[in-house]
Amino acid sequence: NAGVTQTPKFRVLKTGQSMTLLCAQDMNHEYMYWYRQDPGMGLRLIHYSVGEGTTAKGEVPDGYNVSRLKKQNFLLGLESAAPSQTSVYFCASSKTLGGETQYFGPGTRLLVL
Amino acid sequence: KQEVTQIPAALSVPEGENLVLNCSFTDSAIYNLQWFRQDPGKGLTSLLLIQSSQREQTSGRLNASLDKSSGRSTLYIAASQPGDSATYLCAVRSNAGNMLTFGGGTRLMVKP
Numbered sequence: 001n002a003g004v005t006q007t008p009k010f011r012v013l014k015t016g017q018s019m020t021l022l023c024a025q026d027m028n029h030e031y032m033y034w035y036r037q038d039p040g041m042g043l044r045l046i047h048y049s050v051g052e053g054t055t056a057k058g059e060v061p062d063g064y065n066v067s068r069l070k071k072q073n074f075l076l077g078l079e080s081a082a083p084s085q086t087s088v089y090f091c092a093s094s095k096t097l098g099g100e101t102q103y104f105g106p107g108t109r110l111l112v113l
Numbered sequence: 114k115q116e117v118t119q120i121p122a123a124l125s126v127p128e129g130e131n132l133v134l135n136c137s138f139t140d141s142a143i144y145n146l147q148w149f150r151q152d153p154g155k156g157l158t159s160l161l162l163i164q165s166s167q168r169e170q171t172s173g174r175l176n177a178s179l180d181k182s183s184g185r186s187t188l189y190i191a192a193s194q195p196g197d198s199a200t201y202l203c204a205v206r207s208n209a210g211n212m213l214t215f216g217g218g219t220r221l222m223v224k225p
Contacts, residue, residue: 004156042117042202042215043157058212090156101147102213104156 002026004105006091012111013081021076021108023091031094032074033058033102034066036087043090049074050097081112115140115207119216126193127224134188134219136203141181144206148177148188151200151218160201161188193223 007022023032030051035043045058049068063085065077074093078085088109092102116139126132136146145164149157161170161177163186169178176189190197200220204213 040122040217042204042217043213044215045212048212092157101159101162104158106156107154 004091004093004103006089006105006108008108009106010109010111012113013078014113015082017081018077018079019081019110020078021089021091021110023074023076023093023105024072025074025091025093025103026072027093027095027103028071029093029095029103030071031097031102032068033092033094034064034074034076035090035092036060036085037090037107038087046076046089081110083112086110086112115143115205115214117203117205117214117216119201119203119219121219122217123220123222125222125224128193128195130193130223131189131191132193132221134190134201134221136186136188136216138184138186138205138214140207141184142208143181144208146177146179146186146206147204147213148175148186149202149204151202153199157202190221193221195223195225198222 004025033048034046037043047066049055052071055066067075088107091105094102118137147162148160151157163179174191179186200218202218204215
């Protein structure tokens with residue numbers, strides 16, 4: 001039981017390049033989330049999903065797109081990376097939407113030059 | 114809009130001290146509040162979750178309290194150890210919306 005895994009662990013991009021971050025969970029959770037964490041700030045929700053085939057915007061969705069084609073996977077895409085998207089990205093999943101804890105992946109560190 | 118603040122941003126204490134970390138939130142209409150631990154380069158691990166109807170939760174040397182009316186929560190760590198060194202984050206789930214709102218965290222260092 002690996003929990004929540006994220007790929008890649010670290011990536012450097014040039015401005016304007018695109019990439020996809022992959023999140024996978026093996027706990028059969030319905031709900032999945034993408035956050036970003038910037039220095040001195042808490043985590044901020046980018047997008048989330050309440051089930052396979054559904055996605056919704058969080059607090060800071062601009063510049064990102066997501067897809068949940070399979071229940072166990074949640075993909076975060078950057079179509080045209082900008083330096084402001086330099087951050088650490090965390091994926092999380094949960095069994096319920098509010099009453100229980102979220103389980104977090106180890107994070108992906110992204111540097112956009 | 115819910116805002117969550119954690120004070121202090123950093124704290125250094127000698128081993129064995131009892132300590133309190135503070136979390137405040139602006140909207141008292143919350144569903145629950147969680148405390149997380151984050152080790153350098155790692156993800157978050159949930160420590161304690163307090164439902165809005167509860168006043169406190171305990172796990173080992175950790176005790177978290179919740180005062181909704183004043184918009185405050187505290188995390189009490191008894192007999193601190195070097196292994197407690199980490200960043201501690203609190204997060205609030207408001208009644209409105211499906212999002213967790215996180216504080217900026219308190220970076221704790223426990224010196225041997």
